[in-house]
Amino acid sequence: MHKLLIHITFLLFVTTIYGQIGIRHNQMLEKIWSDSLGNIVIQDQKNDLYQLKDQALIKINKPNQIVSSANNLSHDGIITLDNQFHKIEYGSLKELMKFENKELIKLTNKGALIYDNSKLKYITNEGNNHCEITVNDRIIDAIISPSPLAVSSDTLYFVCNNERQALPFVPNGLIQFQNNDILFSSLNQSLWILTSNNQVRRFYIPGINFPKGVIKMLMTNEYLWLLSTDKTLFNFNTNNQILKRVAVGVTDFAFDKWQKLWYITDNRIESNIDFINDELPLIQIQEIRCNNELISEAKLKTLNINDELQIVLKKNFTPKKDIRFEYLLEGQKSWVAFDNPLLLKNLQEGRNKVLIRGSGNDVYFTKPLAISYGVKTPISKSLWFYLFSGMALLSFILIFSQIRINRRNKISEIEKKALKLELQLLKTEQKFGQLQLNPHFIFNTMNSINGLIAIDKKSIARLAIGKFSRIMRQVLNFSFDDRISIAEELGFLETYLELEKLIRQDKFDYSIENNLEKGDIPPMMIQPFVENAILHGIQHKNGKGQLKIIFADAGRYIKVIVEDDGIGRQAAEKYRSESHVSNAVNIIKERIILSDKWKEKKPIEYVDLFENDQATGTQCILHIPK
Structure with missing residues (x-):
């Protein structure tokens, strides 16, 4: 049996120039996703899944019966395969939920749209059937916010209003645009828009030639991102109304938590940090050791004064490799910088607390993580x-x-x-x-x-x-x-x-x-x-x-x-x-x-x-x- 984590032996090179990296794979790449934790997952033409960690691809082991491609990657590392929820943990897929005889259309942190016996149902995160509508043909794409909408080859469905509207074009995707307008893409008729009064019309900006065929759309802050049928990636600045070409030969693209751009070209993964936001790094407690041995929460309350406490942090911050870590012991006034992991010596007797924070720009810091521990009074x-x-x-x-x-x-x-x-x-x-x-x-x-x-x-x-x-x-x-x-x-x-x-x-x-x-x-x-x-x-x-x-x-x-x-x-x-x-x-x-x-x-x-x-x-x- 293969190891849970298989580092890609066929990784040929990794280059780093101003935050942009290139990683080459031995198979053609088809899809790329990112979730709310900044995890980057790709799928190749053999339907194998890989997670990007430390500029290397790590294969994700999945059950043999799962052979189809992934539908999407949502919040907290949850991925959908064959209408079943899985969570990516330690290089493997952990089964969470399965939809029998149902098709998962869309999943977000608010809820899910599910196709079940000619009905499209919106289910909230609490598991309640919020609303549903009868559909006559295959659903191509859907959105949940601001309200559940879905499109087929010729129809727009207002799920919770139980209404439908014929479309004068064949859509292949939709997203929420500005002012709660809905933007549609088409493989041969460019872009269309649904205004707030439910009127569908062509999306037109004087002087702007949007690509005629659009495979995928995303909206990030003031940018509208378009992947054309000729594999060219564009971004349209909605503030100054400028359309720019960002990359060519692109098969798929995604943005992580920090709005770092990730895209795949044939068998390569590329990235770009020109559009990142001010989101802070993600830091978590990975493990706590005492004298180089893993300890339980109970042991953490009964340390000895001569023990050495080691706190190992798990971090994720794609805009740059280095994160500044600082800690503050209870009773101290100044934060102290340290390199991960944090090593505490000469422990003070009694109840103690240490706060840990991180920063990607040395200006703004994350909310401190608090760790409490107790040190026994020496005899x-x-x-x-x-x-x-x-x-x-x-x-x-x-x-x-x-x-x-x-x-x-x-x-x-x-x-x-x-x-x-x-x-x-x-x-x-x-x-x-x-x-x-x-x-x-x-x-x-x-x-x-x-x-x-x-x-x-x-x-x-x-x-x-x-x-x-x-x-x-x-x-x-x-x-x-x-x-x-x-x-x-x-x-x-x-x-x-x-x-x-x-x-x-x-x-x-x-x-x-x-x-x-x-x-x-x-x-x-x-x-x-x-x-x-x-x-x-x-x-x-x-x-x-x-x-x-x-x-x-x-x-x-x-x-x-x-x-x-x-x-x-x-x-x-x-x-x-x-x-x-x-x-x-x-x-x-x-x-x-x-x-x-x-x-x-x-x-x-x-x-x-x-x-x-x-x-x-x-x-x-x-x-x-x-």
Whole structure:
């Protein structure tokens, strides 16, 4: 069995001069058609059909029982053979519809005229019998627009009016002319016209000698095209009323979608682009590939970020070979030129859309084709990746801190003969280092984040993990320093308060006031008091709380005030079930006392705030030696 597509081995030459091509066939050619998609189909004297593609003739395989010539080629590649509709697909004919005991007279995108048992019937595209008329002899030609008309050797039939009119000549074709007039051709009596008042007369233009015998007529814009019986192709410009000879030796001719002229002379196909219009190219999506493999529509929605998407376009534009293609990705502002096929790399995660358009003149572009595709979020950017990474980071910090604590314990053993004050201070720093990475604080925060995930607040949880990881990095950095700057302490408190506010779902507002130009303090001395204010003061308050932190200069001391408008210390006692914050306060108090050379201020003071004998909060005042 022959292949579906048989390239013509007997193609002798193809020439291209200013858009005009010549293709020679080994058989005499008889007919040529073009449809609304720009497909060019020819038929040779052996009734074989060929489609013109890329300046080569490709044979169209047809069933063996089809031996007669084609009647016409209509819209979208539908051809009529032996009163049966076929569609040209991939070099073969696909059977669409068959008219049993009927003859198809005319087919357009509006409907069809069919001869059935001495009746001429007009059938619309919806399949309804619109109208019919009885005819007495063979129909030679017909038109459907503006209204169905048909001619026999001596009669004009008005199909939908059920009327007929005798003709004073023998017609061989008719077309719609200007102002809805109907123009008739004759093999020996030139041209005739049916005017709007249904009067038939000779078509006469002073000074114009139309050919006496006309085989075929076509109308394109302002041009009337005539193929004479001596095989000369003329065009008549109806605007300036000039008749010109275009070609000789012509057997048949046709115009494609862009009004490019195609005609056959013996065994050659010729073309001419002198009369083309401004129609845009036809572009379609031929196939879509991912990593060089064809993919389905479902796969197109689940691409990976490293995939390469290839979009192959099917184009048709006969006036010129090259088409300018451009694409626009969703979110971009400028169109980007590309060569077919389009290759997309470095895909962006999420839902995406690409628009594709084409132009034959770099001025006007086709309506964009839209292709939507989805790219899965990489595991490295998923919520669980952040959660597991955070847990791994915290575990590393705990292990590293424990190693560091063990190292300090060994140093303490070696230096145990040092002064008692230095030993006590070192032990306090060890306890404070343990407090910085206390598992209670870590796991309490992680439980709050897990709670956010459980109630499907994943975006908040993602932010909380990020802030918590930042706090852990700061704690690790501070653990190497005896003192840090006020700016560093302020930055740490700001991050910590943002985290607390986030996981407690905006339970409180806060403000930090710094009245110091410079200075430094031991790390992590303020956080336990801030935590105490949130957990035991604001947490159990009805409504939104307010937390205020003030840094001020107090001579030889740095004065820090942590003030909340919570329920007060007395009411908070019944909620206390953990000793973490109290232990931290005692350690900090001991450290302040040991490092205070002047003993002028109390290290920690508490002030209970009241209004109308009602507790309105607590103020904690720290005096940290400079």
